Amino acid sequence: MHIELSPMERKISVANNQNANMKKVVANLFRARFPFLYISTWEEERVLSFIRSIASDISLIKTSREVITWKLTTGLVINGKPLHDTKNPMKALEFIENYEEPSIFVLHDFHIYFGEQNRCPDFQIVRKLRDMAVNIKQSIYPKNVIFISPILLLPVELQKDITIIDFELPTFEEIMGILDEMIDVNKQNGRITINLKENEKEKLAKAALGLTLSEAENAFARAMVEDGQLDVNDVEVILKEKEQIIKKTGILEFIHSDFSMDDVGGLENLKRWLKKRNKSWLESAQRYGLPSPKGVLITGVPGCGKSLISKAISAMWQLPLLRLDIGKIFSGVVGSSEENMRKAIKTAEAIAPSILWIDEIEKGFSGVQSTGDSGTTSRVFGHFLTWMQEKTKPVFVVATANNISSLPPEFLRKGRFDEVFFVDLPTYRERVEIFRVHLNKRLKDPRATGTFTVSEEILNKLASLTEGFIGAEIEQIVIDGLFEAFFEERSVTFEDFEKACKKIVPLSVTQAEQIQKIREWANVRAVTATPREDLEEYVASDSNSHDDICRLSGGRTIDF
Structure with missing residues (x-):
């Protein structure tokens, strides 16, 4: 029996070659006459292609089977033709029970009869399914029923009769297959510039992990049309698609x-x-x-x-x-x-x-x-x-x-x-770098800078004035200095930052005991985020010996 696949299913069938183990597991469930299987997924087309590939493979299932689908909008559909009067779920179940051909019935969104949103299940349908379970097992015609739904929902009465199948999101190989096919299609029409090395193509495919095949295909297509090319920078476009998934959870940000x-x-x-x-x-x-x-x-x-x-x-x-x-x-x-x-x-x-x-x-x-x-x-x-x-x-x-x-x-x-x-508290060299970052970040307007330049001499002076200051306090010094100059409608000077330094009482003074306790804990349990050369310079600048490193800075001095 020949089954015509849709274009989407033809693309998916190539990717499904990677699912040999999964196919074998599901085929064994079919052969063992498991009456009801439940797959929770959004990817209906991908699941249908997967099921059809098993149903037609006699090396897996021994006897090829017909795949018949049911939806509330169409009823049962055999070979593309809807069956009259099967939109009613009870009528559809009666047809399934009496059907005399090797078959696999795929029921879409049947969970609406299992009870949702604090509603009770349809007990007549639940009872019918329990009766059918025995009849399907004993039928001379091998039959299975598969429920496909975006959510997993089972009434207590059916939990012993239904087997849940975990259908994972597309693998790396499947997404690479979609990406390769889209690139091959583009090479034929030449509308989009493809600028990807093999490792960069792998990076794009990896970035798309977690998306459905349809979502991944949409993301790649969007990346192509936004600037007329596909390159490694389009990872950002893939991440935007993933952001949609996060927004819908309400827990992660x-x-x-x-x-x-x-x-x-x-x-x-x-x-x-x-x-x-x-x-x-x-x-x-x-x-x-x-x-x-x-x-x-x-x-x-x-x-x-x-x-x-x-x-x-x-x-x-x-x-x-x-x-x-x-x-x-x-x-x-x-x-x-x-x-x-x-x-x-x-x-x-x-x-x-x-x-x-x-x-x-x-x-x-x-x-x-x-x-x-x-x-x-x-x-x-x-x-x-x-x-x-x-x-x-x-x-x-x-x-x-x-x-x-x-x-x-x-x-x-x-x-x-x-x-x-x-x-730990920033060392002398680290304070120099923190001042450099914040000054260069904020001193963009010529009206603010005037004749002031971020020189090594200025950075060293500021670092010397801020012994024991944390990074957040150093940032505030830069902001306070700029406020002082802005208020007086002039460019900033070193004296503005020097004045701001003297106003702040650092955290190392107000919470000295707590910081010391944190350091004592870290000395034997953590690795310092500051490299050894910075710590030695820190100790030397304070005229202390190398033995004081552990006292002045918490954490083991391991360099990576």
């Missing part, structure tokens, strides 16, 4: 980061560590034998660049940055907090490779040790820890914390984070 690593002054040790892991999520890295990095925990003094560098990773790696607000996870409805965490993780994995950023994680999980919420926080935290340990999808977790001592020890053990970095 898609962060548009305008920062780059050049906007981060100092922390060169951490920067080098991150730079070495760039492109580690590509297929070429996996072939090389490298696993995708799990994540990094950045702790240290507040206001010293932890959140800033988290945003800069996204720009360096060209991966979507998702912020998980732990507060949105917890809800007043019993059981919903655990489900929210599962949903957030599933979404992050769906658009992988991605970066999952959790800011001030110690505050979000502050109730782990308590029992005031009936253990909800502990269960959510436990689920998150298990996922971090066992995750296989390339989701890089960036967690920041100010008071790391409030987190349970199991959170810090190896296998969950690749490394724990400590960000």
Whole structure:
């Protein structure tokens, strides 16, 4: 029996060659006479192509079967022809039960009869399906029924009769197949300029992971028509498509980061560590034998660049940055907090490779040790820890914390984070770089600069005046100096910044005891984000010995 495939299905059938193992599993379920299967997916066309490829392959299923679909709008459709009076679900089920041919029935959106949005299921249909389960198993004609729906919804009465099949989103190979075909088609008409090396094409396909085939095809098409060409810079277009997925969850937030690593002054040790892991999520890295990095925990003094560098990773790696607000996870409805965490993780994995950023994680999980919420926080935290340990999808977790001592020890053990970095008060050299970043960023207008120039002499003077200042305080000094000059309607001078320095009482003075405790914790548990040469210069500038490094700066001095 010949089945004509649609153009979309022909494209999908090429990609489905990568799903041999999945095909074998589903074919065995068909042969074993499993009466009801349930596939939760948005990709109806891709699933239909997948099922038809199995139904016609006698090497898998032994007896070829006819694929018959049902929709509320068309009823049952056989060989492209709708059957009269089968839009009614009971009539359709009766036809299926009495049909005397080897067949696979695919029922679209049948979950509306299973009860949704606090509505009770249609018990007549549920009862009919339970009766059919026995008849389908015992029929001399091999038959199976597959429910396809965007959501997974099962009434309790049918949970023992229906088998759920996990139909994953398109693989890297499938998306590469779509991209290659679109490039080949374009070569024939020559309307779009293709400027992609093999590794750049791989980067585009990887960026599209987490999209359906239709969404990936739309993203590639959009990238082509926006500027008349397709190149590696079109990764940004792919990320915009992924942003739509995030917006619909309501739990995760898609962060548009305008920062780059050049906007981060100092922390060169951490920067080098991150730079070495760039492109580690590509297929070429996996072939090389490298696993995708799990994540990094950045702790240290507040206001010293932890959140800033988290945003800069996204720009360096060209991966979507998702912020998980732990507060949105917890809800007043019993059981919903655990489900929210599962949903957030599933979404992050769906658009992988991605970066999952959790800011001030110690505050979000502050109730782990308590029992005031009936253990909800502990269960959510436990689920998150298990996922971090066992995750296989390339989701890089960036967690920041100010008071790391409030987190349970199991959170810090190896296998969950690749490394724990400590960000301390900026050293002399780092303060120079932080001033350079903020002055160059803000001194754009000639009316503001006048004769003032950002010279090494000026930067060194400012760094000397700000011993013990955090990065946020240095930024505020630049802003306060500009306000002073703007108020007096003149260009800025060094004296404006010098005056601003004297006004600020740094955090290192107001919270000296807390900072010392953080440093003592980090000395044996974390790696300093500042390289050894900067620390030595810091110690030398204060006329201290090298033995004072551990006292003046927390974290082990390991260079990457």
